Amino acid sequence: MSAAETGGAQVKSAVRTVELLEYFAGSPGMHTLAAVQEAVGYPKSSLYMLLRTLVELGWVETDATGTRYGIGVRALLVGTSYIDGDEVVAAARPTLDRLADDTTETVPLARLDGANVVHLATRQAQHHLRPFTRVGRRLPVHSTALGKALLATYDDERVRELLPGTLPALTEHTITDREKLIDELAAIRAQGYAVDREENTLGLRCFGVAVPNRTPARDALSCSVPAARLTPAHEQTVKDALFDARDRLTLATRTL
Structure with missing residues (x-):
């Protein structure tokens, strides 16, 4: 893969991450993988991996069953820092x-x-x-x-x-x-x-x-x-x- 291709893939991943967080920010509550996939339109396999990564980093949370997703506490910390600064x-x-x-x-x-x-x-x-x-x-x-x-x-x-x-x-x-x-x-x-x-x-x-x-x-x-x-x-x-x-x-x- 060329440097240009790698850079493009990195940008695409970043855009998807931001779009996903904005979806959760505008849709309070917990959502199934199917509901999220229908809303954002990403391939189910790549969406699942992105969600798991964001869960591990604290940007997205799951319920007790691990099958529903919502915005995580780190998003609150970033929002608060924006206002505080x-x-x-x-x-x-x-x-x-x-x-x-x-x-x-x-x-x-x-x-x-x-x-x-x-x-x-x-x-x-x-x-x-x-x-x-x-x-x-x-x-x-x-x-x-x-x-x-x-x-x-x-x-x-x-x-x-x-x-x-x-x-x-x-x-x-x-x-x-x-x-x-x-x-x-x-x-x-x-x-x-x-x-x-x-x-x-x-x-x-x-x-x-x-x-x-x-x-x-x-x-x-x-x-x-x-x-x-x-x-x-x-x-x-x-x-x-x-x-x-x-x-x-x-x-x-x-x-x-």
């Missing part, structure tokens, strides 16, 4: 604390990841009725205030490159037409904030702002409020607090 996350801690105090609601910091946003940090609401959120949560850009706020920092052609013409519906309120979403992005640019009107989760409204410490932006802040608790006065409080938080975080990260 991120300068924006560190700089955002005081801003998130103050935003949570000012709004009394759940407030995440998220980062753009292709056609999704990923929560990097969060503060939970002070109310019993509150949305569930966690670090590492991955959500579509088109159905979230965080995502729409970030998309609004891109030009329309780049948005068309990022998103398909028809977008998946998460609720009956989700915008599923890309051109309609692009029309909304123009309004977001003008007003400076985005709104998720129960587009990602029924009963939940969210407001989001991009952090303009780079162009286009890659990080955003949001505030999630159960629709049953959202009054016009509280909505204005949330918007004002988000604008203040955006400015504080932009200033804190201006040299990063």
